[in-house]
Amino acid sequence: MIRRCLQAVRRFIPHYHALFQDAVSQRGLAESPELWCSAHRSARGLSKMSLWPFSVSPRDFSQPNTSWNAEMQEVYDHYNALCEVKTEEGEKKGPWRKLPSYNRSLKYATGGVYLSKIIQSKARLFTRNIKEHGATFEYVVFMNKQEKRCVCAFQAGHLLEGPPGHVHGGAIATMIDTVTGTLAGYLAGPIMTANLNINYRSPIPLGSVVVLHSALDRTEGKKIFVTCRVTSTDESKLHTEATALFISVNMGHLFGT
Numbered sequence: 001m002i003r004r005c006l007q008a009v010r011r012f013i014p015h016y017h018a019l020f021q022d023a024v025s026q027r028g029l030a031e032s033p034e035l036w037c038s039a040h041r042s043a044r045g046l047s048k049m050s051l052w053p054f055s056v057s058p059r060d061f062s063q064p065n066t067s068w069n070a071e072m073q074e075v076y077d078h079y080n081a082l083c084e085v086k087t088e089e090g091e092k093k094g095p096w097r098k099l100p101s102y103n104r105s106l107k108y109a110t111g112g113v114y115l116s117k118i119i120q121s122k123a124r125l126f127t128r129n130i131k132e133h134g135a136t137f138e139y140v141v142f143m144n145k146q147e148k149r150c151v152c153a154f155q156a157g158h159l160l161e162g163p164p165g166h167v168h169g170g171a172i173a174t175m176i177d178t179v180t181g182t183l184a185g186y187l188a189g190p191i192m193t194a195n196l197n198i199n200y201r202s203p204i205p206l207g208s209v210v211v212l213h214s215a216l217d218r219t220e221g222k223k224i225f226v227t228c229r230v231t232s233t234d235e236s237k238l239h240t241e242a243t244a245l246f247i248s249v250n251m252g253h254l255f256g257t
């Protein structure tokens with residue numbers, strides 16, 4: 001019985017990948033978060049008829065949870081309100097969009113040729129690999145496509161300690177790479193970080209909430225230059241400044257094939 005289930009699942013996986021690749025190649029990647037979701041959805045219909053053994057609706061890690069402090073919730077509420085604006089005809093889409101956040105950027109991609117098949121399926125996005133709420137990276141990104149910029153509310157958990165009581169510089173760099181990379185990917189499709197230049201101006205206390213403000217500086221051919229400032233939520237304190245260079249790559253480069 002178990003062997004038959006496994007055979008069915010193995011037969012289904014290539015179909016799933018084909019569907020995913022179709023959606024990717026037909027729609028382009030400029031709207032990547034939607035694309036991931038729609039590619040996932042188009043494959044989902046099939047998965048309902050199959051023996052696909054995994055959860056079909058991935059958890060959105062950027063939803064408020066009990067670990068969020070009042071300041072984190074406040075920043076979330078502020079930008080969330082800007083996602084819908086009230087008009088005389090009712091509510092309509094505002095200039096901001098809350099991006100969903102999953103624990104794999106491409107949930108069903110096989111990756112990592114150096115990993116065994118079983119371990120490959122356990123690969124997870126670095127910033128979303130701890131299930132415990134509030135322990136590491138609690139964050140939510142809001143995108144303003146018109147203005148080519150985004151903001152991210154980030155609450156740094158106790159497992160991100162570097163200097164006593166403060167956030168590790170590598171964790172800050174991770175968040176800067178994630179947020180600037182999300183902006184570059186959202187605007188330009190598949191990208192990889194080529195250069196990240198960071199100035200740490202003042203330490204970030206563990207458990208505190210900061211805001212990452214990221215904006216497109218310019219594009220030159222395949223090169224996408226992005227800036228980032230990490231500030232206190234009221235912007236009175238500058239914690240970190242960074243510039244990043246992303247290069248547009250093809251899907252093969254992204255998957256390492």
Ligand SMILES: CCCCCCCC/C=C\CCCCCCCC(=O)SCCNC(=O)CCNC(=O)[C@H](O)C(C)(C)COP(=O)(O)OP(=O)(O)OC[C@H]1O[C@@H](n2cnc3c(N)ncnc32)[C@H](O)[C@@H]1OP(=O)(O)O
Pocket residue numbers: 032033105177178179181182185186189190191192193194195221222223245247248249254
């Ligand atoms: C798909 C994303 C969509 C996401 C949307 C939202 C979904 C949300 C989900 C999850 C959020 C997570 C978001 C995270 C984002 C993080 C991304 C990473 O951390 S990536 C890991 C670290 N990076 C590497 O491992 C790269 C390693 N390097 C390479 O693979 C290559 O070097 C690469 C691709 C960067 C460039 O290689 P070439 O062959 O394509 O390009 P060449 O020809 O070398 O360069 C093109 C131009 O760029 C300049 N260039 C290249 N590297 C440079 C550098 N380091 N500094 C300055 N210029 C550089 C060159 O001089 C050249 O310029 P001239 O056209 O001649 O003017």
